[in-house]
Amino acid sequence: MATKHTLTFVLMDAPFESARTTTAFRLLHAALDRGYDVNVFAYEGAVALSFAKQAQHPNAVHGRDVAQEDHPLSKNWIAALMAHARTRGADLKWVNCGLCVDERGVGEAIEGAQRGSPADCWKMAQQSSTTLVIPTK
Amino acid sequence: MKVRQIVETAYRATTEEQDDTVIWISHAMRGASAELGVLLTGNAVNYVAGEQDGSGLMLGAWRQTQPPAPAQDLAALMRKDVPVYCVREDLAERGLMECKLLEGIVLMSRNQLPRLFGEYDQVWRW
């Protein structure tokens, strides 16, 4: 039987600010695609990635309505990866740093995103093959 | 598991957060029994400079009551048995070798980093 790996990622960037967010999600997808379990500890601005009240908008510059623009929302990316994990027999555990959530007022997170603390980050890291911190600039 | 935390960017939202967020999370993880070491590189070496004073911010009637104090926070980490290292060349480039620096930090050269990394199970660069 193939070894089941667990990888942990620590993210810091808020949505819509940096290419790091897209790269991070590509990494999560690649890991889940291989059937690895993935932990994410969202720290600082990254706690907004799972904010349930993100909303799409039209794009008048391109003459696109809301549906046509089909704007990416990180909360939808997370939901898609959670679903993808299930199809691969894997688990995506998403933990937001609670104090970071409070100060940003983004307590309404999508289903499946959990509230936690640095102690959870440490615990997840201990249970993983390795941990990658993707720092903000 | 022992982790080396690399702090490279100083004063990143430190006023809004009233902390350096990497020094802060290091304290929090140490509280959860994490075995850590901290390495300051790049402009983060300025955190060991004396006389840092981030107080006094006023916006309208709002006053900051708990300004960040990164040097004190590093000193507190050291009291929790978290060693703090600083890259000598980064201090020198910034004219800090002639200044009074935080006591207890360990200066090291950039070419010693592989040896330092080897003493830890993982290296997390923030």
Next chain:
Amino acid sequence: MRGYLLIESRDPFESTGAARTCELAIQLRAAGHDVALFLVQNGVLAVRSGARRTELDKVLGTKIEVLADDFSLRERGIAPASLSGGVKAAPIDSVVERMAAGWNAIWH
């Protein structure tokens, strides 16, 4: 000995940080570790064959594997045929594989 995967996301012409990553890669290799350098995002701007010479050339002169994220290359119009000698286009899976193998992954 643990391997080291250094992930460089920044444009080497923007700051000295990318040069430091290259320097660290060489030092870790000299210390006997397996080392790979994965360039991603603006980090791939160093690898067009006509780019001004950077610290990356010193890395390419060693046994360190230098990989460039295929998505980042395509996004920036850098064709695989125009990569500096020794740089290989690679999928993001290259990072995940090494993480699963227990390599230290360090992002800049």
